[in-house]
Amino acid sequence: MKLKVYADRMSQPSRAILIFCKVNGIEIEEIHIELSKPINPLKKVPAIVDGRFKLFESHAILIYIASAFPGVANHWYPADASRKAKIHSVLDWHHLNLRRGTAGYVLNTVLAPLLGLPLNAQAAAEAEKVLVSSLSTIENIWLKGDGPFLLGSFRPSIADLSLVCEIMQLQLLDEKDHDRIIGPYKKVQQWIESTKNATKPHFDEVHNVLYKLKARLSAQQSSKADGQIKAGIKAPIFSKM
């Protein structure tokens, strides 16, 4: 029986699991669950069902698949206790730092109106602080080793995949805002590219839904900008603003 993966590709942890399975040749049945229609008792995706075994929480799922399925290369989740521990440490850190910052910032600058929620400038400002501090930690601590991946590794681990899928959510930002936030972090940018390359073509295929939403948001924004210019022509008073 195939591993069932309940996922919404708009959710970054769902994408991490889908990419991981595809890269490692694990056959899955992907069951699309919109975030607004949850299936598991804690009302979250992603979740997996392996025979009679059910599991959720993306990090726990990545570790389980890496441990229980044959054919997953050791670099994804090394057998060595110390290297494993360092990966756990990054994954734990992720929750209250990179995830909190990214999710809070994207929600309060872009996604809220699409979900029928008000934009909250104060929450966005607080989330931005957490996000910037998290990017700085990745740049200066997690990526300070020799290799292009976290913890100085030369091959990616489940932590690289999980964190890069999180950061990809920033694609939804207005381009100027995106560049302002991520621009200063050169190693982070190289690391995203290295992770994409190490998992292609699955990385882009699974992110396609995000790229499409991004294109739709950009189109909306430029038509809004056009509208403002036209309004400016019609009502010259605005040109003074």
Added chain:
Amino acid sequence: MKLKVYADRMSQPSRAILIFCKVNGIEIEEIHIELSKPINPLKKVPAIVDGRFKLFESHAILIYIASAFPGVANHWYPADASRKAKIHSVLDWHHLNLRRGTAGYVLNTVLAPLLGLPLNAQAAAEAEKVLVSSLSTIENIWLKGDGPFLLGSFRPSIADLSLVCEIMQLQLLDEKDHDRIIGPYKKVQQWIESTKNATKPHFDEVHNVLYKLKARLSAQQSSKADGQIKAGIKAPIFSKM
């Protein structure tokens, strides 16, 4: 060389690690680090140093010690991949649920003034929602099995210890507030007692610093209440309020 544990017993994850080592007879050198004087690159306690190996993030530390040190009974972190996965799932869930709710609520109702910060009623209200929903999840999902511990187990795991140490932070609340919040959750209360019993006498010994602060806060509160009564006698206008 003894395992070095950098800890502040006022921090719930520090306590979980100290109790775990003591219960399992692991000799440690405890190095007291006040939260305001951090030692590791991400400015957090707890952290451990095992020979040349450094690690932080309490869940990663508990897993590492349970895996790398001989003599830790299997129930704390079972070898079986499925049981391990369920424990990881609870630990991951902890971060953005029980921890966020408990830490946010205690900070914004009790601790903020001690740290020179203002109390924030809105943040307290938001944290209370997360806290109550987390307690309800523990009561109705994680504790719905046969045994007295999480996931229906008959012996505690590192997840029980980590979550119970978190909930103990609620001891710092005003008694009425504590009872209002935790009162409805009978299984949660029994589970706290079971975890205390399974780890005594270390549990209370390590929590002693918390109990002492609790006593100090209660004394302050009752002298404040006395003060208000006296002020009421002096200035009867307040009796109309």
